[in-house]
Amino acid sequence: MRYNRNDPFRYEFLKPLDCQFKIIEINNEKVMSRTANAKIIDLSQSGMKMETELEIPDNNVQVLLQVSFVIVKEKYDMQCMIIWSKSAGTTNQYGLKFNHNDKFLENLTNDLKFHAKYHSL
Incomplete structure (x- = not known):
């Protein structure tokens, strides 16, 4: 799996x-899994790097996730496709590509700028 890291905007959370x-x-094919916890390492306009203790089966299959998080009191629920994965010690990291529209992109960018302004130190 490959991932394009040439996004013009990428925010790495402290x-x-x-x-x-x-x-x-x-x-x-639709499936119903349980909700699990994870951490977002970074976000860009096209996707994110997510880390979790769970191992998501992604070899030779397309996996679509529903990911929920809050930035600046705004809740985001989005669908993301796993495009790469790697083991990171006791956790696993996943590169996710968003399925989104332009309004989502504008809102996310504005919220990330606000977050960065008040969480940069």
Whole structure:
């Protein structure tokens, strides 16, 4: 799996951001998984790096996640496709690509700028 890190905007959190996720599709078939906890390491306009203790099966399958998190009191619920994964000691990291629209992108960018202004030190 490959991931394009040439996004014009990428925000790395000083303290990883809490989030919840669940698997909603595997190979275009709907599934219902339990909600699990994770941390968002960084966010860009096209995706995020997420870390969790769980191992999500992503070899030779398309996995679609529903990810929820809050930035600046704004709750985001979005669908994300896993595009890469790697083991990081006792945790696993996943590169996720957003399925979003332009309004989502504008809201997320504004909230991240506000967050960065007050959490940069």
